[in-house]
Amino acid sequence: MAYEIPVTQARAELAELINRVVYGGExxxxxxxxxxxxxxxxxxxxxxxxxxxxxxxxxxxxxxTVSSIGSITSAPGERRRFGIAAEHRGHDDRDD
Known part of the structure; x- marks a missing residue:
């Protein structure tokens, strides 16, 4: 914890305060x-x-920097290249 002193008193005791800080580690x-x-x-x-x-x-x-890298979208074809097999398909894209 720091030693507190009013500014008016600090003016009068500046040399002593400097010594307390430098030599006393306060x-x-x-x-x-x-x-x-x-x-x-x-x-x-x-x-x-x-x-x-x-x-x-x-x-x-x-x-x-790391946050901005995370927001980069994947390049086309990357899913197949890295072996990601499943993709979400909507109801209209079904192979029935």
């Missing part, structure tokens, strides 16, 4: 009127967050 959330405004995280945390973001974007692109 995350600091600066608030205004009790609502989160910004967060102080270490450079290592930021790098990890950014690499996670890049990985998520790449994964999303892969899903979009």
């Amino acid at each position: 995350r600091v959330v600066v608030t205004r009127h009790g609502k989160p405004l910004v967060a102080l995280v270490s450079a290592a945390d930021l790098q990890r967050l950014e690499s996670d973001e890049v990985a998520a974007e790449a994964e999303e692109q892969i899903v979009r």
